Amino acid sequence: MIDTEGTGVGITGGTGSERLRAEGVSLGYGDAPIVDRLDLAVPDGSFTVIVGANGSGKSTLLRGLARLIEPSAGEVLLDDRRIHDYASKEVARRLGLLPQTQTAPDAIGVADLVARGRYPHQSILRQWSPADAAAVARALELTDTADLADRAFDELSGGQRQRVWLAMSLAQQTDILLLDEPTTFLDIAHQIDVLDLCARLRLESGYTLVAVLHDLNLAARYATHLVAMKDGAIVAQGDPLAIITPDLVEEVFGLACTVIPDPESGTPLVVPRRSPHHGIRPREGDTPQ
């Protein structure tokens, strides 16, 4: 877990040459901005994880970075150009998104679903090429879903589905991949499974990853660059080891806690304090005999 980028250089906290940056960006639905004049530079080749309480604007920020919302002020830059100035397929060849909630067409097969990730590389007169086939095969292999290729998507378990959705994003062959709460509907084992896969994608395939995660401890374990948000602004960012402190957790989540080293990974482990009002006390019948 080495933070490769400089700390606190320039207004965006980066070097200004990162491929994906937000500069003074305000985002929201309707009039009230949820994210207010925010700067962020996503370090190239990082696993950037955005954390924050519900309503802190972290998913809105991610949707803004993915070009799904147009900023009311400021701009999102992809390769030094306003992301809204690109043709939409051009963006889709550089930057992918794993949305939080998904729907699949009725009765679609796994291989067919993953192949739809090739859409930005295709046109009406060039609907399929050997490069498409290779990309789909590679995506299935990377996500360990090749043996599911001939199955119907409806029949898969939640963990398998998330792997297949990820495969669809990988078939897109972008360098940057945004993930909106990729672990939300998964049990603990499948959460680790998906995040391990993401870490491997960064190390072995050179992806730059930006994820929104709810679980602070998982975020601390996997992030190479952690971004803590509150009320639509960034409170702290950097190496999780450097920034996660009881004070930060108190400020961002309003939670009193102790921070200890994770015995498994050495990353910060947030242990909530017992609440004085709702503390867990052994009931009388539970006392050991």
Next chain:
Amino acid sequence: MTAVSVLAVGGWSVRVHRRAALVGGALVVALAGAVLASLSLGAHPVAVSDVLAVLVGRGSAVDELLVGTLRLPRVLTAALVGATLGLAGALFQSVTRNPLGSPDVIGFDAGASTGALVAMLVLHGGVLATSVGAVVGGALTAAIIFGLSSRGGVAPLRLVLVGIGGGAILLAVNSTLIVRAQLYDAQSASVWLVGNLAGRGWPEVAMLAPLVAVGLVAAAVLGPALTLGEFADDRSASLGLHPGRVRLGTIVLGVLLASGAVAVAGPIQFIALAAPQVARRLTGATGPNAVVAGLTGAVLLVITDLAAREAFQPRQLPVGVLTGLVGGAYLAWLLGREWRRGRA
């Protein structure tokens, strides 16, 4: 990729779903068979060989009258109306991601009927005015329902729910129009409202043929985009699609097709609802299956119209009565299934 073949010529390549192509070919044969049967059978049967003789311009005068003048334009109209309805249904069901999202369920047929009834009963227009009224009524209904279900983009389920509600209101309007009309006008309007192909001829064929051609080509070209549109919007947008634009364009095309069918034959139920579902089950392919749905609709309506014409002799039933009967039962089954799947 086992189900898909790629046809590549030079730098061009087209993906073809093999079973869908086979099913399409089989449906073309079935359609030819149904058309021949419909030309041949009747109170005065004409042998298939004589039918073929008429079609190549060598029939006897009697056969020429029966087959060429009386039956052929009606059968062709049936095929074209069926294809139009099947296409429109496939486009709407794809856009709404819902088998109930077909134009006869979500109010577009009712709106086109309102337009036609206003032209017929209030403005006392003829056949042409009725057709124009249907298209205008369908377009207005689409604009209103689209506007009401739009809140920074149209949510598919909201479109279906608003459409079903709007359709119910329009049916009441239609009834009011009929109740307030003169008796004779009311009777002919009621017959029109059932959906009928009797007496339809070459003008109707000439009107629908280009519409079907445009619809088939557009649906085939839009196929990959439509299929991608059946994913959640965030996903399709992140793959470079403009889900809103695709939806709007598809609905405009679908409304044009559905209104055209109503203009020619009245609001024939069931075909737009069932043809896409039958097509999907036949091909096993994902996406709208619009071309196959159009062929399925054509086959269904030619056969149903043959039954309506000949099965109850000496009387003829309007084809809409038969499709309504079958369609009601099918709709009940579909609602029950969707209910169990927690979608309706």
